[in-house]
Amino acid sequence: MHDPVMVDEVLASLAIPSGAFMVDGTLGLAGHSLAMLRAAGPGGRLVGFDWDEEMLALAEVRLRAEGFDPVREDLTARVCLIHADYRAIPDRLGDLRPIAILLDLGLSSVHLDDPSRGIAFSTEGPLDMRMDRSRGEPAAALLNRASATEIERILLEFGDERWARRIGQVIVDRRRERPLRTTQDLVDCVMAAVPPAKRDRRLHPATRTFQAVRIAVNRELAGLKDALVAIARCLAPSGRMVVLSYHSGEDRAAKQAFRELEASGFVDLNKKPLTPSEQEIGANPRSRSAKLRAVWRQEATAA
Numbered sequence: 288m289h290d291p292v293m294v295d296e297v298l299a300s301l302a303i304p305s306g307a308f309m310v311d312g313t314l315g316l317a318g319h320s321l322a323m324l325r326a327a328g329p330g331g332r333l334v335g336f337d338w339d340e341e342m343l344a345l346a347e348v349r350l351r352a353e354g355f356d357p358v359r360e361d362l363t364a365r366v367c368l369i370h371a372d373y374r375a376i377p378d379r380l381g382d383l384r385p386i387a388i389l390l391d392l393g394l395s396s397v398h399l400d401d402p403s404r405g406i407a408f409s410t411e412g413p414l415d416m417r418m419d420r421s422r423g424e425p426a427a428a429l430l431n432r433a434s435a436t437e438i439e440r441i442l443l444e445f446g447d448e449r450w451a452r453r454i455g456q457v458i459v460d461r462r463r464e465r466p467l468r469t470t471q472d473l474v475d476c477v478m479a480a481v482p483p484a485k486r487d488r489r490l491h492p493a494t495r496t497f498q499a500v501r502i503a504v505n506r507e508l509a510g511l512k513d514a515l516v517a518i519a520r521c522l523a524p525s526g527r528m529v530v531l532s533y534h535s536g537e538d539r540a541a542k543q544a545f546r547e548l549e550a551s552g553f554v555d556l557n558k559k560p561l562t563p564s565e566q567e568i569g570a571n572p573r574s575r576s577a578k579l580r581a582v583w584r585q586e587a588t589a590a
């Protein structure tokens with residue numbers, strides 16, 4: 288399961304009118320989509336994107352069980368599901384103008400909890416980490432070919448990893464003997480690189496490395512700011528877009544995108560991002576790093 292994060296705050300920020308045409312760019316298990324559809328009432332319509340075909344299939348089952356009848360690739364349907372990167376939203380929508388757009392960035396708990404994905408350091412699995420397993424390079428392939436300097440850059444840029452240089456060097460040394468294959472191989476490299484006396488007691492030494500490699504493998508931050516600007520420009524007059532982020536790089540991209548949009552008639556609805564309540568963090572610890580930003584397209588500015 289995946290508990291949708293900050294649902295009340297998302298709905299309040301989107302201010303969904305009845306009969307709304309909406310886009311969920313990161314469908315996942317459709318938790319937010321279901322809340323959005325209910326808020327829009329019987330006339331509401333939603334297009335859901337996810338780049339993970341397996342996630343779309345799970346969402347399809349859930350939506351059907353909840354009384355909706357999702358259809359693939361038919362933008363006129365009440366609920367339309369599309370297997371694509373959300374960066375393709377402007378292309379795929381054409382002239383359609385949604386009044387509400389949600390992007391709940393990053394990965395789903397379903398990804399984290401599935402050992403065959405190789406995303407979590409706590410369970411042994413193939414070192415893959417791709418969310419869309421139909422394309423791209425698995426983490427093992429990336430780490431078995433990149434130079435030590437390249438690995439160091441990934442760990443610094445996407446993980447703020449203090450031991451980036453040593454971890455990069457250990458990976459390159461070890462793979463000469465035997466290429467990395469499993470999540471445990473990567474954990475072993477990190478443990479060999481980080482001196483025991485310097486380890487953070489509250490954070491597993493492999494946490495930042497796994498996060499950084501996952502972000503690199505999925506190219507999660509690539510072109511994100513420009514994509515958010517382009518997606519917001521699809522909004523109908525007075526439409527709103529919400530971005531939920533879980534990593535400082537994602538939040539920075541959202542902040543920069545909103546600043547750019549403000550120069551052309553959009554309004555950033557929260558100068559400081561909203562964060563989950565203590566109560567929500569207690570019930571769903573994975574929500575703790577969430578940041579919610581919302582932007583509103585003023586009536587006069589829409590094309």
Ligand SMILES: C[S@@+](CC[C@H](N)C(=O)[O-])C[C@H]1O[C@@H](n2cnc3c(N)ncnc32)[C@H](O)[C@@H]1O
Pocket residue numbers: 289290291292312313314315316317318319320336337338339342371372373374391392393394395396418
């Ligand atoms: C945090 S989860 C969304 C959870 C969802 N809001 C829910 O209530 O279940 C993010 C989802 O977006 C998908 N995703 C991440 N990046 C994507 C991208 N660039 N394009 C399309 N889908 C993406 C992931 O596969 C994952 O299913």
